[in-house]
Amino acid sequence: MRGHGDDEVDVLICGGGPVGLLTAYCLARFGGVSSYVVEQHERSKQITYGRAAMIAPRTLEMLDQLDLADALGQIGFVVRGQVSYKHGERVESLTAASSNISDTFFDYLLLCRQRYTEEVIRDGYDRYSRRSVHYGARLVDFSVGSRDEEYAVKSAVETKDKGTISVRSKYIIGADGGRSRVRELAGIKFEGEKSNRHWIRIDGVVETNMPEARKGICGIESPSHGSILWACLDHGVTRVGFAMPEQLWEEIGANISREDVTREAQKALQPFTLEFKTVDWWTVYSVGQRLAAKYRKDERVFLAGDAAHTHSSGAAQGMNTGLHDAVNLSWKLAGRINSWLSEEALDTYAAERRPIAQRIIEQDKIISMLTGGEIPEQLKGDSDADAHELLTKTYRKNTSMNTGLGITYPADGLTVVASKTTLSQKIRPGERAPDVLVQRPGLRVPVRLHSITKNRGRFTVMLFCGDLNHTQASCKNFREYLDDPTSFLRYPVDIFQGVTIIAGSNEAGSPDERLGTPSFGDTCYDVDGLAHDRYGIPTSKGAVVVTRPDGTIGTVYGFGSGASLSRYFEGFVAVQKRVGLDSQRTSESVPNSGTGEVDLEREDGSQKNRRVVYETG
Structure with a gap:
């Protein structure tokens, strides 16, 4: 209370x-x-x-x-x-x-x-x-x-x-x-644990005769102070960092002053000269x-x-x-x-x-x-x-x-490797979703995919539709699945956003007309096919790529795997509990209580009626 x-x-x-x-x-x-x-x-x-x-x-x-x-x-x-x-x-x-x-x-x-x-x-x-x-x-x-x-x-x-x-x-x-x-x-x-090593960091405006001092980062090998960090910061400031010699720490220790650290910085940078015109900040810390x-x-x-x-x-x-x-x-x-x-x-x-x-x-x-x-x-x-x-x-x-580009997460409820691993040889769940260039309808100026899939706490379901001359029927079937009450879109939660990516020209026509069905979310075009290639998705087949809100690939499925995609989201979306399902679990629309006949999608896209029992929780 x-x-x-x-x-x-x-x-x-x-x-x-x-x-x-x-x-x-x-x-x-x-x-x-x-x-x-x-x-x-x-x-x-x-x-x-x-x-x-x-x-x-x-x-x-x-x-x-x-x-x-x-x-x-x-x-x-x-x-x-x-x-x-x-x-x-x-x-x-x-x-x-x-x-x-x-x-x-x-x-x-x-x-x-x-x-x-x-x-x-x-x-x-x-x-x-x-x-x-x-x-x-x-x-x-x-x-x-x-x-x-x-x-x-x-x-x-x-x-x-x-x-x-x-x-x-x-x-x-x-x-x-x-x-x-x-x-x-x-x-x-x-x-x-802490070691007996101590490092010095100094930020300030400096003058030096070292060439390319404002290149960005310099690595300087010092015989007395180890590897020196030289980094150009904002507002014309430079950071100088180095290991503090043990002898100096033993002599001065906690009584070290700004004059001491700037003097050591000048020694570390030799044979180049170094003068601190201003010192904004400095510190000594144990590693x-x-x-x-x-x-x-x-x-x-x-x-x-x-x-x-x-x-x-x-x-x-x-x-x-x-x-x-x-x-x-x-x-x-x-x-x-x-x-x-x-x-x-x-x-x-x-x-x-x-x-x-x-x-x-x-x-x-x-x-x-x-x-x-x-x-x-x-x-x-x-x-x-x-x-x-x-x-x-x-x-x-x-x-x-x-x-940070190579950080990956192991398989868990949010990161699922589908059984059909041949969908892509270039991306895997748990990896960062690649950023690629696509084009909006009509515009010839490329736009980054990451700028379309902003992080608003939602899962992004990306439909890589490929070449519609080969994939239009499967794309249309998947779109029908999304509109069906058995799809994951039935969940009363605001955590899904869609992006439809078509391989080919964006010169003329409307997205819905090209697809033969309403697009899912915003539509963009992979004019040169490089986006499909980077994701490892054949333009002759297409695929569905789900990214988590943090930009990590959650899972990858084919267009005929609607039920599997529903089960993926069912694993962690907070919805009503279900009982009475047999070992071949599927996703279905859940009313408040009772029994009913529902159409369930198989892995191959076919339908099957099953009697199920619902229980709210």
Whole structure:
């Protein structure tokens, strides 16, 4: 029961950094889920220029589908190349951080300091939400009631302007960093260790005689400071980063000053000169890797971002991984709160995201040692390569992970590999859906498929119709299935959007006339056949590709597999329970109660009548 003065909200989000803000933004965008974001630091007073800066290609794709990438692109520094130096001479790239990026239109890194990233996301959140971020507020305590309570989480929040307030929520999310209060109160272990290695990061406006200093990213091999990071940031600022020599740490330690770190930066950059005209931000931090034992507890408590995983900034994966956490969690949580998705769908958040963090941490352990000039035990048998050469190999080996483009999820209820795996040899469920160029009816200017399939918390059902000279009959049959009361469109939920893609010219005619039936969603044309080719779908057959809201391929079916597609959605869409079905399960329209005859579609497209019993639940 609601207590006097309690505030009720769907989700309490602790942490107003990029991860917490993006989660709140997505929840509001995906069905109007309300959130209350509390952040203990006063952003207007705290120096927040530094911290995370690199936004990877896959993250940019995801932000673009959320209508946030354009604003960030107006601020950040675009990096498509880099240079490396050793003893003042240009050499082969030491990190290859911005090379080998392919299969995306965001084929670059965007360097934008965290303050500006937060501003862009917060502006988006303010457009969707009646409540803005509450700065100067921190979580004091929370408890989780019975699972039958709607607002089962009761929290005490200490604020500077309103005193301590009580908040009731359906869920609570800890996006409050490595020292997460939510994780601490939930009793979730933070497993891992810290090393004795310390890294320095300095942001400022600099002058140097190093060639191509504003190229974007420079890798500099220093005999005294390991591999030096040189990154061009927004507003003419440069970030210089390097490993702090052990001897210096032993001599100065916690008493290190700005003068000390700038002097070390000048030594590290030799033989090039370096002068800091301004210093916006600097930090010294110990390198360590930690992973939360659980991402979810008591059904109502979730962790995301640094609250769930921490590692060095060597591969710039911290914020990127956290933003991926936010997108993955938010669409599932919004679907559950709106009674669109089942509890099992929400369970997949931890199952999908935690293994990704584990992989990043294992990679980071190697990178952090190599950056400081140490060679990990497992790499010591790699011929006579030194730490810098091994660092280059490590980055190149993990390019798909570092860019985010190669992140995949295992098969689960949301990611299903159909039995007919020969439908496509180029894409598989669990992978990122490729972005390709298509054309709208009549327009000769190409448009990206990802810009058509924006992320609004819905599953996108893409009908790759192929060449209609060969596929028109099967496309028409599938369209009839969609209109039938046995199709997945019968579900009273707002989580489906359609796209119809026709191979061929868009010069003349209307989409419906070409198809011989109403199109499903917006229609676009694959004029040169390259979209079908990238998805590995023969234009002589066509196929149905389902992508999840986060842009991950959910499943792929042929046009004759309507019943299978209905069963796919039946696995996680929150609808009435069914009883009395035999082992050959199918999807059918579910009335409130009683019995009835329904037409069921077989795998081959034929029909069969079956007597079924319905029970609401």
